[in-house]
Amino acid sequence: MAKFRKKKSGGQQAINTASLPDIVFMLLFFFMVSTTMKETDLKVTVRPAQATEIEKLERKELATFIYVGVPAKSFQSLYGSEPRIQLNDQFATVDDIQSYIAQARDAMKESDQPKMITSIKADKECSMGIITDIKQALRKAAALKIIYSANEMAK
Numbered sequence: 001m002a003k004f005r006k007k008k009s010g011g012q013q014a015i016n017t018a019s020l021p022d023i024v025f026m027l028l029f030f031f032m033v034s035t036t037m038k039e040t041d042l043k044v045t046v047r048p049a050q051a052t053e054i055e056k057l058e059r060k061e062l063a064t065f066i067y068v069g070v071p072a073k074s075f076q077s078l079y080g081s082e083p084r085i086q087l088n089d090q091f092a093t094v095d096d097i098q099s100y101i102a103q104a105r106d107a108m109k110e111s112d113q114p115k116m117i118t119s120i121k122a123d124k125e126c127s128m129g130i131i132t133d134i135k136q137a138l139r140k141a142a143a144l145k146i147i148y149s150a151n152e153m154a155k
Contacts, residue, residue, distance in 0.1 A: 044069035044086045049124040050148040062115050063142075064104040066097070067082040068130060069123035085125045091132065094130075097137035105143075 046069045057063055067086040071079040073090075085092050087100045105113050118138055122131060138146060 022141050028043045040065065040067075040086075041089055042067060042072070042086070043075055043089070043091065044071055044084055044123070046121050046123050047125070048121065048149050048151045050153040051151050053147055054150055054152055057117070057119070057147070059115075061146075062108070062112055063117045063119045064101065064120050065121060066100075066134060067121050070125075083123065085130070094133045094137050097134060098141040100136065101141040105112070115145075116143065117145045117147055118143045119147050119149055 046066050046067055068083055069086075070076075071084050072080055073093070079091060085094065085097070089098060092100065101118065104117055108116060120131065120134060136144065138144070
């Protein structure tokens with residue numbers, strides 16, 4: 001005679017993973033849209049000076065950056081070893097600064113244009129002559145709010 005056995009309870013039911021790929025792709029899409037990429041590749045070597053009284057820049061979108069330093073090793077054969085100016089991703093001269101500032105100002109919202117800040121990120125070994133030339137060009141471009149980037153001095 002055959003014995004009939006009662007089915008044992010298999011515990012909890014398995015979780016349905018059919019929607020898991022949808023969730024993964026939704027998260028992937030979210031991070032791709034919300035992540036900002038590095039905007040500028042530095043072609044100059046910038047070792048900022050150290051300072052004791054520094055403040056963080058609150059609204060980075062209002063800042064326009066000018067990099068000053070010795071060209072990187074891969075560019076020294078082309079541009080030499082004297083300090084150069086970099087605007088966005090290309091080397092420039094002092095004469096290019098006015099048009100660069102005008103383009104940056106035009107790219108901003110009209111309400112933010114008066115709040116525009118120009119940040120000079122210069123190498124600590126850079127001579128003041130090139131910095132003075134940059135400041136004169138900024139004065140001609142009516143970019144009078146200038147800040148200098150620096151690292152905090154170790155205590």
